[in-house]
Amino acid sequence: MSARPLVIAAVGVLSALLAGCARQASDGLVIGGAVALTGNAGLLGQDARTGLDIAQQFYGQQQPRLKLVIEDTGSDEASATQAFRRLINQQVVAILGPSLSQQGFAVMPMADRAGIPVVGISTTAPGIPEIGRFVARVASPVTVIAPRSLAKALERNPRIKRVAVFFAQDDVFCSSESSIFQKAIRAKGLELVSLQRTSVSDTDFHTPINNVLRSRPDLVVISALVSDGGNLVRQLRELGYSGPIVSGNGMNTPNIYPVCQKHCDGLLITQAYNPALNNRSNTTLLQQFRRGRDAEAVPPQVTAQAFTAYQVVHEALAKVEAGLPAGSSLSQLPPERLRQQLLSTLLDGRYQTPLGEIRFTPEGEVIQKDFSVARVRMNPDGRSGRFMLLP
Amino acid sequence: MQDATQLLLNGLSTGAVYGLFALGYTLVFSVLGVINFAHGAVFTLGAYFTYLLIGGAVGANGLLAGLQLPFALPFWLALPVAGLASAAVALVIERIAFRPLRERGADSLLALITSLGAGVVLVNLIQLLVGAESYAIPTGSLGGLPTAIQLLGAQVRTVQLLLLVVAAVLLVLLSLWIDGSRSGKALQAVAEDATTAQLLGIPSGRMIQIAFGLSGFLAGIAGGLVGLSVSIAGPYFGIGYGLKGLGVLVLGGLGSVPGAVLGGLIIGLAEACVPADLSGYRDVVAYGILFVVLLLRPQGLLGHVLPNKV
Numbered sequence: 013m014s015a016r017p018l019v020i021a022a023v024g025v026l027s028a029l030l031a032g033c034a035r036q037a038s039d040g041l042v043i044g045g046a047v048a049l050t051g052n053a054g055l056l057g058q059d060a061r062t063g064l065d066i067a068q069q070f071y072g073q074q075q076p077r078l079k080l081v082i083e084d085t086g087s088d089e090a091s092a093t094q095a096f097r098r099l100i101n102q103q104v105v106a107i108l109g110p111s112l113s114q115q116g117f118a119v120m121p122m123a124d125r126a127g128i129p130v131v132g133i134s135t136t137a138p139g140i141p142e143i144g145r146f147v148a149r150v151a152s153p154v155t156v157i158a159p160r161s162l163a164k165a166l167e168r169n170p171r172i173k174r175v176a177v178f179f180a181q182d183d184v185f186c187s188s189e190s191s192i193f194q195k196a197i198r199a200k201g202l203e204l205v206s207l208q209r210t211s212v213s214d215t216d217f218h219t220p221i222n223n224v225l226r227s228r229p230d231l232v233v234i235s236a237l238v239s240d241g242g243n244l245v246r247q248l249r250e251l252g253y254s255g256p257i258v259s260g261n262g263m264n265t266p267n268i269y270p271v272c273q274k275h276c277d278g279l280l281i282t283q284a285y286n287p288a289l290n291n292r293s294n295t296t297l298l299q300q301f302r303r304g305r306d307a308e309a310v311p312p313q314v315t316a317q318a319f320t321a322y323q324v325v326h327e328a329l330a331k332v333e334a335g336l337p338a339g340s341s342l343s344q345l346p347p348e349r350l351r352q353q354l355l356s357t358l359l360d361g362r363y364q365t366p367l368g369e370i371r372f373t374p375e376g377e378v379i380q381k382d383f384s385v386a387r388v389r390m391n392p393d394g395r396s397g398r399f400m401l402l403p
Numbered sequence: 404m405q406d407a408t409q410l411l412l413n414g415l416s417t418g419a420v421y422g423l424f425a426l427g428y429t430l431v432f433s434v435l436g437v438i439n440f441a442h443g444a445v446f447t448l449g450a451y452f453t454y455l456l457i458g459g460a461v462g463a464n465g466l467l468a469g470l471q472l473p474f475a476l477p478f479w480l481a482l483p484v485a486g487l488a489s490a491a492v493a494l495v496i497e498r499i500a501f502r503p504l505r506e507r508g509a510d511s512l513l514a515l516i517t518s519l520g521a522g523v524v525l526v527n528l529i530q531l532l533v534g535a536e537s538y539a540i541p542t543g544s545l546g547g548l549p550t551a552i553q554l555l556g557a558q559v560r561t562v563q564l565l566l567l568v569v570a571a572v573l574l575v576l577l578s579l580w581i582d583g584s585r586s587g588k589a590l591q592a593v594a595e596d597a598t599t600a601q602l603l604g605i606p607s608g609r610m611i612q613i614a615f616g617l618s619g620f621l622a623g624i625a626g627g628l629v630g631l632s633v634s635i636a637g638p639y640f641g642i643g644y645g646l647k648g649l650g651v652l653v654l655g656g657l658g659s660v661p662g663a664v665l666g667g668l669i670i671g672l673a674e675a676c677v678p679a680d681l682s683g684y685r686d687v688v689a690y691g692i693l694f695v696v697l698l699l700r701p702q703g704l705l706g707h708v709l710p711n712k713v
Binding site: 049050051054055057058209211213215216218219222225238239240242243246247250251252267270271273274275394395 | 410416417536539541550559560629632633634636637674675677681684685
């Protein structure tokens with residue numbers, strides 16, 4: 013067989029790909045979404061994508077008009093690096109993401125070096141805003157979030173004395189969250205009776221669970237992601253643990269329902285998002301989210317955070333545009349200047365978002381006032397449920 | 404005593420999954436001398452088939468969003484049907500990723516790559532069709548059986564025992580078939596030398612198809628059982644088992660059926676014995692054992708040294 017047709021076909025495919033890339037890069041202002049659509053964190057990323065898509069539908073009709081390009085960061089650092097590289101090459105005005113703090117430490121420095129503002133959606137590990145000048149986040153740090161659910165568990169049952177902790181040691185967020193939980197446990201004078209290290213890729217938790225059950229805890233605290241954490245909860249209940257469970261932010265999504273099913277019932281999780289909040293952004297988010305869903309459906313926290321990340325960038329860009337001389341537009345600004353102005357405007361502003369009023373420190377850390385603790389309440393079918401906010 | 408029993412049961416049930424997985428690799432390797440990297444994807448498919456057959460609905464994120472079969476089988480029936488469906492997929496993989504290369508006499512390394520490609524395509528196809536979300540086979544699928552039982556003083560989930568029993572039954576049936584039937588012996592002959600077997604009137608191509616079909620069936624059964632045990636954590640959930648199964652295959656001895664089972668049980672038990680505060684390092688123990696065994700016995704525990712053919 014002659015090699016010529018193959019060569020011609022290869023050249024054709026390459027040309028088409030290059031043409032596609034060139035077309036993507038030439039379309040006006042582009043905002044990049046970098047979320048985990050595949051792998052262990054895929055469930056978290058899908059929630060974030062929903063928030064970004066809703067924000068794009070809403071803000072896409074308003075000036076300045078932005079085009080949203082979403083790249084899949086996978087659930088590992090290498091895939092996230094590829095996704096960020098593609099977005100940087102497309103000269104995006106800002107990047108929203110990534111999904112995991114572990115990935116954030118690997119890829120946010122890339123955006124920082126390129127001078128592109130990057131707003132973390134669900135990256136709550138300590139040290140994220142300190143990565144660089146162009147790095148900010150809308151997800152409150154785990155140091156603020158984690159202790160609240162523990163305090164709520166103690167408030168509901170003051171007799172809790174013995175606490176067992178599980179955490180996924182191969183995820184930087186879970187590790188840091190767990191160390192904060194452990195610190196809070198000791199600070200409250202509780203006894204840490206068992207500490208079990210797991211992995212985000214684990215599916216069988218028999219051995220660590222049996223170790224925990226032997227230590228007879230009054231409370232179990234879990235720092236894990238959706239799949240491993242959901243499985244852990246399910247197996248913990250099936251093997252006989254009936255006490256309260258506090259779980260961390262990695263399991264803060266309705267996507268845990270199909271994993272732990274009826275056993276999700278009773279989980280306590282701190283919420284940075286209150287769906288009952290009455291402001292324009294949250295009303296928009298709720299209305300758009302409920303299209304095609306249950307009329308009472310509530311967006312996951314990550315969906316609200318993703319919407320918020322898009323909103324703050326859009327509002328900051330609108331302010332930058334408002335300050336331009338008449339007749340000029342954002343796309344006429346040199347990209348470096350545009351991004352510098354976006355960053356300084358972003359960090360200066362106050363925003364009424366689905367997360368409530370937020371603002372940023374000069375380092376890019378979010379300052380949020382309102383938090384609550386939710387208890388997962390599963391429906392009798394064992395497949396659906398709600399995050400019920402506790403008083 | 405209670406602790407030892409608990410460890411043993413935990414290790415055996417984990418090892419049974421690894422063993423089932425490695426058996427599928429072994430069957431294909433024994434006849435083709437190539438590792439089928441698409442095996443993990445077939446395992447994943449088996450879990451999804453089981454989920455759909457018991458009446459599960461596709462979520463909101465794939466092209467098949469909302470799809471639900473017009474019937475719902477009980478788990479006991481859905482599992483073998485899912486195994487058969489997985490076997491059919493394995494046969495398709497053999498047809499498109501292995502046979503064309505074999506017929507052209509291509510290097511076996513190329514089949515390794517095409518099988519990897521087939522696996523990647525399958526996993527991505529699953530994601531495209533049904534999304535990346537988790538699916539769970541309902542916890543009550545085992546009928547009136549309790550979710551956990553006490554056995555010799557140890558607490559064990561019923562599904563883990565089921566995994567162990569199914570793996571043991573399949574191993575016995577497979578061994579009986581390989582050693583006690585004409586077709587099983589024909590498979591051994593093809594594994595020994597496909598060309599000579601062909602000359603002796605054994606349809607090598609057919610035997611290779613049987614190996615792929617059986618391998619797919621085992622993967623499908625394992626996928627369905629693991630899906631019941633720990634839910635289906637997205638299209639990629641077979642990858643971890645695939646890697647561990649590969650290690651088990653090499654540890655037991657490439658192409659050795661009892662070796663695959665022995666390797667699975669050793670790795671499962673070793674993981675179960677890892678101290679609680681080091682449980683996150685289970686993989687280090689598993690692959691450490693593999694490393695040491697290969698240093699001392701490169702052909703694996705029950706493998707044979709292959710003579711160089713001139």
